[in-house]
Amino acid sequence: MVKAVDSALFRETLGHYPTGVAVVTAMAEDGHPAGMVVGTFSSVSLDPPMVAFFPAVGSRSFEHLRTAPAFCVNVLASDQESLCRRMATGGAGKFDGVSWRPGPLGSPVLDGAVSWIECTYQDVREAGDHYIVLGLVHELAVERSTLPLLFFQGGYGRFSPGSFIATPDPELIQAAQLAETVREQVEDLSTELEVNCGVLVKIRGDAVQVLAANRGTVAEPFPLGHRQPIVPPLGAAFLVDSTVAEVEEWLGRAPDDDRDRRDLYRARLDKVREGGYSLLAAEPHLLRHQQAALSAFELSDRLPRHERAVRQATSELAELFNPDLLPGELYDLASIVAPVPTAPGLPPMAIRMTGLPASVTAERIESWVSRLKQVAAAAGTAMTAGRG
Numbered sequence: 001m002v003k004a005v006d007s008a009l010f011r012e013t014l015g016h017y018p019t020g021v022a023v024v025t026a027m028a029e030d031g032h033p034a035g036m037v038v039g040t041f042s043s044v045s046l047d048p049p050m051v052a053f054f055p056a057v058g059s060r061s062f063e064h065l066r067t068a069p070a071f072c073v074n075v076l077a078s079d080q081e082s083l084c085r086r087m088a089t090g091g092a093g094k095f096d097g098v099s100w101r102p103g104p105l106g107s108p109v110l111d112g113a114v115s116w117i118e119c120t121y122q123d124v125r126e127a128g129d130h131y132i133v134l135g136l137v138h139e140l141a142v143e144r145s146t147l148p149l150l151f152f153q154g155g156y157g158r159f160s161p162g163s164f165i166a167t168p169d170p171e172l173i174q175a176a177q178l179a180e181t182v183r184e185q186v187e188d189l190s191t192e193l194e195v196n197c198g199v200l201v202k203i204r205g206d207a208v209q210v211l212a213a214n215r216g217t218v219a220e221p222f223p224l225g226h227r228q229p230i231v232p233p234l235g236a237a238f239l240v241d242s243t244v245a246e247v248e249e250w251l252g253r254a255p256d257d258d259r260d261r262r263d264l265y266r267a268r269l270d271k272v273r274e275g276g277y278s279l280l281a282a283e284p285h286l287l288r289h290q291q292a293a294l295s296a297f298e299l300s301d302r303l304p305r306h307e308r309a310v311r312q313a314t315s316e317l318a319e320l321f322n323p324d325l326l327p328g329e330l331y332d333l334a335s336i337v338a339p340v341p342t343a344p345g346l347p348p349m350a351i352r353m354t355g356l357p358a359s360v361t362a363e364r365i366e367s368w369v370s371r372l373k374q375v376a377a378a379a380g381t382a383m384t385a386g387r388g
């Protein structure tokens with residue numbers, strides 16, 4: 001008798017093995033495209049050429065796929081996380097708005113995938129609660145030789161070469177150079193208002209601090225170079241000029257991804273778009289919790305499970321984000337952020353004020369906001385000019 005293995009331990013242990021991510025597609029018998037995400041795709045044999053994947057016995061999507069004589073394995077690229085999330089849902093309509101073309105055997109070949117492998121079924125056999133599907137390869141091609149999407153510890157990521165030389169991040173270097181052109185204005189603002197000011201840039205999904213002017217009276221918790229994953233409600237200031245797809249990607253980073261929550265974050269973003277700034281009220285317990293999650297994340301080589309903790313702790317800040325300011329009331333603020341209107345082609349940037357004194361009036365906050373917005377507008381003009 002085999003010893004029973006705890007299912008949580010099984011998942012946790014096997015989740016430490018990384019996989020690629022592929023979408024298996026087919027033209028189902030009903031004439032509609034079908035698809036499912038698999039992390040279990042593997043190459044099996046060269047002669048004859050065979051590949052395999054393991055769908056769950058109970059998978060509705062596989063039941064649907066299987067009505068076709070052929071299927072296509074589409075290997076997803078690192079920039080296709082949102083497509084992956086959509087394809088990993090159950091039910092109909094997951095191909096709505098997804099662009100594809102039929103492969104040689106008629107199966108959908110997804111636009112933007114790294115490669116595709118079209119097969120017929122060689123064998124389908126049961127193995128516990130999954131099937132082992134063996135596919136005989138008919139046609140295949142590399143479509144876009146780029147980094148694939150990887151899945152590890154329940155999180156998405158991408159390959160980074162184990163070189164001795166740190167990979168230069170051209171956007172980060174460009175942003176640091178641009179920030180340099182507005183150093184004086186940012187330092188003057190810090191001196192004038194006696195608060196800490198920093199320039200932040202959005203690099204992929206992170207906010208990175210590329211300039212710091214800490215003339216405030218309160219110690220600054222964010223060092224230069226600090227990188228923080230942008231999770232709703234934070235980061236709205238970087239999204240004021242973003243496309244619908246970029247906003248969707250931001251919303252998808254929230255841990256509590258339901259419709260009400262999305263509407264709430266969208267409303268917060270609209271408020272930032274209208275007002276030209278965002279505020280975060282200080283609530284020591286919630287902020288400490290989020291800071292602790294961030295430190296654990298940074299100290300852990302940015303592991304996915306720590307990233308999840310950051311997402312959770314950050315989304316809990318939603319109630320502190322952009323409170324309505326009432327005349328005569330006193331507020332404790334953690335930060336004020338204003339987007340920098342940069343030219344197209346430049347990464348989104350923002351100026352953040354932190355180290356703010358406690359118990360300030362709405363009127364004083366409004367005067368800070370108006371100075372911050374002036375400096376952000378001037379910075380946008382200087383950066384656009386400095387770029388040429």
Ligand SMILES: Cc1cc2nc3c(=O)[nH]c(=O)nc-3n(C[C@H](O)[C@H](O)[C@H](O)COP(=O)(O)O)c2cc1C
Pocket residue numbers: 021036037038039040041054055056058059060061062087088089090091151
């Ligand atoms: C990264 C990732 C890998 C997955 N790998 C598999 C897999 O190998 N086999 C499987 O049956 N489901 C896998 N799934 C789940 C399915 O893609 C999909 O969520 C599920 O099949 C939807 O339910 P349904 O099959 O009943 O329609 C994976 C999901 C994700 C996000």
